[in-house]
Amino acid sequence: EDKVVQSPLSLVVHEGDTVTLNCSYEVTNFRSLLWYKQEKKAPTFLFMLTSSGIEKKSGRLSSILDKKELSSILNITATQTGDSAIYLCAPTGGTSYGKLTFGQGTILTVHP
Amino acid sequence: GAVVSQHPSRVICKSGTSVKIECRSLDFQATTMFWYRQFPKQSLMLMATSNEGSKATYEQGVEKDKFLINHASLTLSTLTVTSAHPEDSSFYICSARDRLSGETGELFFGEGSRLTVL
Numbered sequence: 001e002d003k004v005v006q007s008p009l010s011l012v013v014h015e016g017d018t019v020t021l022n023c024s025y026e027v028t029n030f031r032s033l034l035w036y037k038q039e040k041k042a043p044t045f046l047f048m049l050t051s052s053g054i055e056k057k058s059g060r061l062s063s064i065l066d067k068k069e070l071s072s073i074l075n076i077t078a079t080q081t082g083d084s085a086i087y088l089c090a091p092t093g094g095t096s097y098g099k100l101t102f103g104q105g106t107i108l109t110v111h112p
Numbered sequence: 113g114a115v116v117s118q119h120p121s122r123v124i125c126k127s128g129t130s131v132k133i134e135c136r137s138l139d140f141q142a143t144t145m146f147w148y149r150q151f152p153k154q155s156l157m158l159m160a161t162s163n164e165g166s167k168a169t170y171e172q173g174v175e176k177d178k179f180l181i182n183h184a185s186l187t188l189s190t191l192t193v194t195s196a197h198p199e200d201s202s203f204y205i206c207s208a209r210d211r212l213s214g215e216t217g218e219l220f221f222g223e224g225s226r227l228t229v230l
Binding site: 034041042043044045048086088099100101102103104105107 | 153155
């Protein structure tokens with residue numbers, strides 16, 4: 001059975017802080033790992049990681065995959081209140097339909 | 113990016129009635145769509161994989177007779193919650209992947225449907 005564990009489950013910081021969110025996984029036939037940000041409605045796509053050790057960046061957000069450790073981290077620097085959301089990671093693999101198994105998510109709250 | 117439209121966004125129904133939720137890919141074709149359920153402050157839980165032209169694949173613990181899925185075309189999947197009860201109240205989200213992007217292509221999510229069963 002596929003497993004995805006995210007940590008911490010919740011995090012409260014102040015604007016300007018840097019945060020690191022963790023995702024570890026056990027998925028058969030692993031293909032890629034996706035990160036999403038969810039505010040009030042549908043998740044929005046952040047990153048797709050397929051290669052180990054290659055950092056992907058988008059503004060203040062960056063992410064990297066470690067296939068040896070079966071894990072990924074998502075970094076957010078200089079956090080803003082608009083970063084407050086649930087951050088979800090999901091590895092793809094398993095069946096040929098490429099279904100996603102989401103982790104529990106990390107609830108990030110950024111205070112002014 | 114690609115757009116997935118989900119309707120209705122919010123529905124309130126009486127216990128025992130059935131509710132249909134639609135998920136449409138507006139500018140791409142999706143041979144596969146996924147239906148998720150999300151309870152407050154929890155993650156998305158995959159309920160089933162909807163396959164165009166064939167039966168849906170349900171996750172363990174999800175009753176296929178209660179959550180009917182129909183994927184009649186490459187752009188439309190529907191989820192019908194039959195004989196809804198208050199415990200079915202939840203946020204239901206669909207997602208779809210462009211059939212041309214392969215298994216690791218980006219998934220696009222609908223806006224979600226909040227079901228409240230009285």
